[in-house]
Amino acid sequence: MKPGIHPEYRDVCFVDLSNGSKFVIPSTAQTRETIKMEDGRELPLMKLDxxxxxxxxYTGTQKSVDALGGRVDKFRQKFARAAAAAGAKK
Known part of the structure; x- marks a missing residue:
């Protein structure tokens, strides 16, 4: 590798702001904040939504569109009646 042109590759602590979980992985992400870890290391901090x-x-709480009160079936029934009514008028 050419010296001086690559970003610094180091351990970075990522924190999920919605539940507070933390994980440390090597990254080149640029950060402005740091965090003091339980083992005494001070690492760059990257906050995630x-x-x-x-x-x-990933948590298994995702809802399917078909399971939300039968919206697809209601749509099909509504426009099936409208199509039948339009065909009867001809």
């Missing part, structure tokens, strides 16, 4: 710990898809 959501992570796999809080995202509905």
């Amino acid at each position: 959501t992570s796999s710990e809080s995202h509905p898809f």
Whole structure:
């Protein structure tokens, strides 16, 4: 690698703001804040709105569109009647 052109690759602490979970992984993410870890290390801090710990898809709390009160069926029934009524008028 050419010296001086690559970003610094170091451990970064990522914090999920929705539930407070933390995980440390190597990253080149640029941060302005730091956090003091339980083991005494001071690491760069990257705040996240959501992570796999809080995202509905990964936690199993995601709702299907078909399970939301039969919206698709209601739509089809509504426009099936409208199409039948339009065909009867001809």
